[in-house]
Amino acid sequence: MLDLTQMRRDYKQSTLDENEVFSQPLEQFEKWFTEALNSKIIEPNAMLLATVNKESIPSVRAVLLKIFDERGFVFFTNYNSDKAQDIAVNPNVALEFLWLDLERQIRITGRAEKISTAESLKYFLSRSRDSRIGAWVSDQSQVINSRQALAMQIAKMKAKFAKGEIPLPDFWGGFRVIPEKIEFWQGRENRLHDRLLYTKKGSDWVISRLAP
Numbered sequence: 001m002l003d004l005t006q007m008r009r010d011y012k013q014s015t016l017d018e019n020e021v022f023s024q025p026l027e028q029f030e031k032w033f034t035e036a037l038n039s040k041i042i043e044p045n046a047m048l049l050a051t052v053n054k055e056s057i058p059s060v061r062a063v064l065l066k067i068f069d070e071r072g073f074v075f076f077t078n079y080n081s082d083k084a085q086d087i088a089v090n091p092n093v094a095l096e097f098l099w100l101d102l103e104r105q106i107r108i109t110g111r112a113e114k115i116s117t118a119e120s121l122k123y124f125l126s127r128s129r130d131s132r133i134g135a136w137v138s139d140q141s142q143v144i145n146s147r148q149a150l151a152m153q154i155a156k157m158k159a160k161f162a163k164g165e166i167p168l169p170d171f172w173g174g175f176r177v178i179p180e181k182i183e184f185w186q187g188r189e190n191r192l193h194d195r196l197l198y199t200k201k202g203s204d205w206v207i208s209r210l211a212p
């Protein structure tokens with residue numbers, strides 16, 4: 001087997017100081033997100049979403065952040081998918097952005113709720129025709145017979161929606177994760193990293209430093 005025990009990289013790029021961060025975590029998120037965008041890392045809006053199902057078994061998968069503001073973090077998906085079924089029984093979720101090029105991670109915990117149909121429609125209509133067809137075609141998380149079966153389904157939907165607008169499927173839309181905790185992690189030398197945790201207390205956010 002490969003020996004990984006000597007794999008080691010010291011994180012030295014930056015620091016995170018409570019005197020320099022914004023008092024509002026969404027402002028701090030926007031700052032770091034802009035830096036991730038400018039650093040040209042691939043898909044900085046890819047985030048891991050953790051859910052638990054009705055048997056308390058966890059799952060984690062990547063989704064794309066499409067909207068963020070002071071209300072929370074929005075991704076789009078199939079409302080019949082495993083993740084959506086998990087959220088229906090337990091809306092407590094966690095998100096993780098891992099930006100290793102910047103030696104940073106952001107961890108978010110909160111509650112997920114469906115956004116309004118109007119909000120989902122607005123985003124859906126901004127997608128390409130093929131992406132909209134894709135939403136109709138995929139019975140996400142279900143077992144399918146073959147790739148060919150998917151191709152046939154695509155052809156069927158393309159014919160069905162050959163003319164006019166492609167409507168928003170009622171089984172597709174956004175979830176907003178309303179944050180309760182947001183941790184900003186900056187790698188430091190000798191594993192003595194900076195961790196600043198914002199915790200929601202009423203309508204305020206309290207900042208604490210966590211041991212690395």
Ligand SMILES: Cc1cc2nc3c(=O)[nH]c(=O)nc-3n(C[C@H](O)[C@H](O)[C@H](O)COP(=O)(O)O)c2cc1C
Pocket residue numbers: 043046059061062063064065075076077078081082083084140141
């Ligand atoms: C970089 C990346 C971005 C993804 N973005 C989304 C997304 O925004 N929405 C989505 O439903 N699935 C997305 N996926 C696919 C999911 O990771 C997952 O395979 C799918 O949603 C089914 O998950 P589930 O069976 O747990 O519901 C993405 C995958 C990757 C690797």
